Amino acid sequence: MIVKGIELDFFRNYLHMDAKFSPELNVICGENAQGKTNLLEAVAYLSTASSHRARYDKELIQFGVDSAFIKGELLSRDRDFTLEARLSRNARKQLFSNGVRLKTAGELAGVLNTVLFCPEDLYLIREGAVERRRFLDSCICQLRPRYAAALAEYRKLYDQKTRILRDWEEKPSLLETLDDFNLRMAQTGAVLIHYRAHFIRKLREYAPPIHREFSGGREILALRYETVKTVVDPEASPKEIFPQLLDHQESHRQAELDARQCLSGPHKDDLTVELDGMSAKQFASQGQTRTAALSLKLGSREIFFHDTGEWPVLLLDDVLSELDARRQAFVLGHINGGQVFITCCEDEKLEGLGREKVFRIHAGRLV
Missing domain, CATH: 3.40.50.300 (P-loop containing nucleotide triphosphate hydrolases)
Structure with missing residues (x-):
């Protein structure tokens, strides 16, 4: 390209x-x-x-x-x-x-x-899960149109459900639509989890060898996908993941109403990064952080090449x-x-x- x-x-x-x-x-x-x-x-x-x-x-x-x-x-x-x-x-x-x-x-x-690396990518390792989700979303949206469409729909549903949870006590009739939003969020969320899991599996194949060479063989990079706990196999088909997301939503229904927040779904996913078995977010130095972040970006570049030619x-x-x-x-x-x-x-x-x-x-x- x-x-x-x-x-x-x-x-x-x-x-x-x-x-x-x-x-x-x-x-x-x-x-x-x-x-x-x-x-x-x-x-x-x-x-x-x-x-x-x-x-x-x-x-x-x-x-x-x-x-x-x-x-x-x-x-x-x-x-x-x-x-x-x-x-x-x-x-x-x-x-x-x-x-x-x-x-x-x-x-x-x-x-x-495109694969972009900039100074702000230090946050990819050091900050909260939102930065790592943004990295995954940016990569997968470029490769999979279905993922991009599901992500756009999920974000809209999330915003609408958030408004329902925020205002339901003042307007109880809003709860009549909550089940419909939960159903559709579970359907689109299952697509997100499926594609994220497969992308991270490929990232585990390409990024650690790059990091090992980058660090002179002194460090081992490990990546792990954290998603909704009821999802048994994140790489399974969206059809299999869907009912597992519904179960998690139902178990958190009252907690969401009490907290007035969306507590269940892939909007809380994370990509955990470890160096030699320890959390890079907590323990990595600035040099290690930069090396790990760049290894992720160069690993994603390899995925693009092998996926598209x-x-x-x-x-x-x-x-x-x-x-x-x-x-x-x-x-x-x-x-x-x-x-x-x-x-x-x-x-x-x-x-x-x-x-x-x-x-x-x-x-x-x-x-």
């Missing part, structure tokens, strides 16, 4: 930009706060129609402007694609593939796959500057094949890059 070029209008700090990229290595350099990360964010947005650092699309639109535009020219599955995202402060975003408007972001699955576009945002020389060399040795974007400061010396196309960014402009 190759991003041949990108065009931006009023996206973040870019008034307008039109750039053509190398199919191999692209180095985006410039001082801090000039727009390097914004450019990688725009590329990644075209793969999932979401941002890794913005909760709402309106945050991506330049101040004082009502709309923004992202357009990417791609080569994927031996075909040319033109992806467009039109963002508005006052209306829903519009997505297009080769001029055809998409009904949902899930229809982007398989067109452009094409390397995803790899986006490394200010990563190498945080690594020592040995780890830099390791990362650069594992990005052969596929298109890569690396951001760095003007004065950084990145050794071992080989052939690359260099872009210099200043104040949201290509100079």
